[in-house]
Amino acid sequence: MAKALSVSVNFLYPGIMLKGDAYTEQGEKVQPGFVPFTDEKIAELKARGITTIYYTPHPEPTRFPGSEPIIPQETINKGLEIAKEVERRLKENAPLPVREINTLIDEFVEKVVALQGNTLNLAELRDYDDYTYTHSLNVALLSLLMGKKLSYTEDQLKILGVGGMLHDIGKVKIPKEILNKPDRLTPQEFDIMKRHPVYGFEIVKDTYSRFVQSIVLYHHEKINGSGYPLGKKNNEMGEFAQIASLCDVFDAITSARSYKPAQPFWYALLCIYREQGKSFSPRLAQIFLKELPQYFGNTPIFSKGSFVLLNTGEIAYVPEDSRTLWPQVWLLINSRKEISQRKVILDLSLEENRMIERQIFDEKLTATLQKIVERYLDKPEKPKDWNLK
Numbered sequence: 001m002a003k004a005l006s007v008s009v010n011f012l013y014p015g016i017m018l019k020g021d022a023y024t025e026q027g028e029k030v031q032p033g034f035v036p037f038t039d040e041k042i043a044e045l046k047a048r049g050i051t052t053i054y055y056t057p058h059p060e061p062t063r064f065p066g067s068e069p070i071i072p073q074e075t076i077n078k079g080l081e082i083a084k085e086v087e088r089r090l091k092e093n094a095p096l097p098v099r100e101i102n103t104l105i106d107e108f109v110e111k112v113v114a115l116q117g118n119t120l121n122l123a124e125l126r127d128y129d130d131y132t133y134t135h136s137l138n139v140a141l142l143s144l145l146m147g148k149k150l151s152y153t154e155d156q157l158k159i160l161g162v163g164g165m166l167h168d169i170g171k172v173k174i175p176k177e178i179l180n181k182p183d184r185l186t187p188q189e190f191d192i193m194k195r196h197p198v199y200g201f202e203i204v205k206d207t208y209s210r211f212v213q214s215i216v217l218y219h220h221e222k223i224n225g226s227g228y229p230l231g232k233k234n235n236e237m238g239e240f241a242q243i244a245s246l247c248d249v250f251d252a253i254t255s256a257r258s259y260k261p262a263q264p265f266w267y268a269l270l271c272i273y274r275e276q277g278k279s280f281s282p283r284l285a286q287i288f289l290k291e292l293p294q295y296f297g298n299t300p301i302f303s304k305g306s307f308v309l310l311n312t313g314e315i316a317y318v319p320e321d322s323r324t325l326w327p328q329v330w331l332l333i334n335s336r337k338e339i340s341q342r343k344v345i346l347d348l349s350l351e352e353n354r355m356i357e358r359q360i361f362d363e364k365l366t367a368t369l370q371k372i373v374e375r376y377l378d379k380p381e382k383p384k385d386w387n388l389k
Contacts, residue, residue, distance in 0.1 A: 004054045014361035020055035063298045070117035083133035090172045105161035112144045120295040128258040140164035142247035149291045163215025170200030182259035194228045219244045222279040294323045307360040343376045
């Protein structure tokens with residue numbers, strides 16, 4: 001049975017969707033699950049003096065018919081138990097369960113190579129204490145799918161899988177009060193946190209190959225040299241570590257922690273897009289952005305009915321659930337803030353200079369935009385010049 005998770009109202013943001021109905025401590029339902037919070041709803045909670053809400057995670061509602069998991073759930077569950085065993089042994093100064101880790105990754109590789117399903121069923125957080133375990137599995141799974149898209153051999157995939165699963169293993173030596181601190185770390189605390197790749201390297205150096213070691217040691221490096229612990233850049237990191245770095249950032253952003261709610265997929269993907277050439281190799285980032293989202297479960301990147309702001313200042317409507325960062329949209333308002341007088345359809349995958357900047361959740365604005373959409377639906381060829389005040 002999943003535990004109820006808490007979220008500080010101060011950490012809510014427009015667009016966040018909790019995977020379960022949200023309640024106050026007194027049991028009052030304040031927001032349905034899988035429905036985006038708006039500025040107005042967040043302001044209402046704060047005005048009522050509600051500081052914390054609670055929800056129990058439930059499976060996502062099916063949005064894409066025929067979704068089949070790539071990895072069986074029993075294999076995911078076994079992976080979580082092995083991840084917990086890894087931590088337990090390290091705390092007891094016992095050897096790593098190498099055989100169990102390798103067997104698990106062999107199973108993951110077999111399923112990813114076959115790619116018989118169309119959904120990468122990432123491990124779901126059920127309790128904040130499970131983050132370490134779900135994150136390690138998810139980075140392994142995402143890394144394997146990236147390797148599959150790069151036509152890696154099975155041996156190379158096994159390196160990616162083991163490295164992904166063990167990339168944060170050094171955090172076992174970081175004090176819990178720093179790992180789970182709800183506020184920004186002090187410079188001194190961040191210096192301690194930055195030691196975990198080195199601690200991890202020390203743990204795996206006598207057990208796993210130099211390629212796995214490189215993932216553990218370099219997964220926080222950036223291609224521009226601004227990462228840690230060694231300031232490696234570009235090919236000095238190696239491609240294995242660059243892949244793990246991408247997958248680590250994506251899963252960290254889209255996972256809930258005790259001190260922050262999960263961000264939506266589109267937000268994480270845009271973060272990766274903006275960090276091309278700085279944190280991430282543009283080539284690898286583009287493969288991640290264009291190839292992996294189609295496997296991200298039943299949750300669309302942008303849901304049907306979403307309103308989005310483009311980087312050009314234009315506002316558009318998403319007419320169908322989308323599994324891409326570049327969907328087909330209807331242009332509603334141009335960069336001069338003028339309403340389009342006819343339904344203009346844009347395929348953002350074919351637009352060199354246009355992309356989505358963010359999703360729009362302001363209730364007053366979305367109500368106005370919905371009027372435009374309704375007029376397009378009524379008279380798509382000759383919409384009127386409406387007064388929207």
